[in-house]
């Protein structure tokens with residue numbers, strides 16, 4: 221029975237990949253596969269209500285996380301993040317890879333110092349091919365997985381060519397301190413490559429503050445991580461809006477936005493510490 225189930229699943233996967241490939245699309249930044257993504261809904265009603273997302277934005281945010289590469293399973297968001305990391309690596313190492321699965325075959329790319337401040341979904345399995353990777357999790361309580369506090373990183377000044385955060389900045393109590401901390405640990409010319417949800421049609425809302433250890437809720441507590449899953453249950457401090465980019469430039473970064481062709485919620489940020497900074 222187990223064998224039949226496995227055979228059925230393998231057949232279904234082959235059909236999905238074949239059908240996705242027939243429909244074309246944008247190459248996945250993680251694995252390089254070109255094909256239509258598979259989709260399942262991932263946002264839950266309580267989150268959409270707390271976030272007060274207009275219907276279009278609810279759909280775009282759902283697609284951002286729920287549309288996945290038929291080959292490697294990367295979401296639209298993490299596939300785009302992977303592509304932006306490859307761009308940042310190529311620019312610093314002189315490599316010419318087009319996917320994260322290929323980029324660390326180049327010895328020059330393997331020579332970079334990279335901080336994966338929290339794991340970017342299925343990108344970690346490729347990033348760890350880089351000997352200079354320092355991996356941590358935001359809020360890690362797992363033995364053997366170091367925790368990094370974005371408002372107080374443990375790393376020395378000017379340590380990294382690239383720093384990566386994946387949908388984490390909205391959970392940090394003080395966005396300006398966090399961005400300045402990442403700037404501090406980057407080498408001049410280094411880049412912070414990251415994703416964070418931004419609703420570009422409105423201004424940032426702060427849901428909570430943390431001052432001197434005192435947590436104050438300005439709006440009803442909202443968490444990312446579906447209720448009852450026991451997975452990530454991070455409190456949302458910020459629902460970023462169009463003013464988000466001003467925080468990046470105020471922290472001293474030069475900002476490049478990588479955008480999706482049709483979905484305005486799918487944006488990756490490449491924030492560069494100027495070479496003379």
Ligand SMILES: [Zn+2]
Nearest residue numbers: 248251289292
């Ligand atoms: Zn892929």
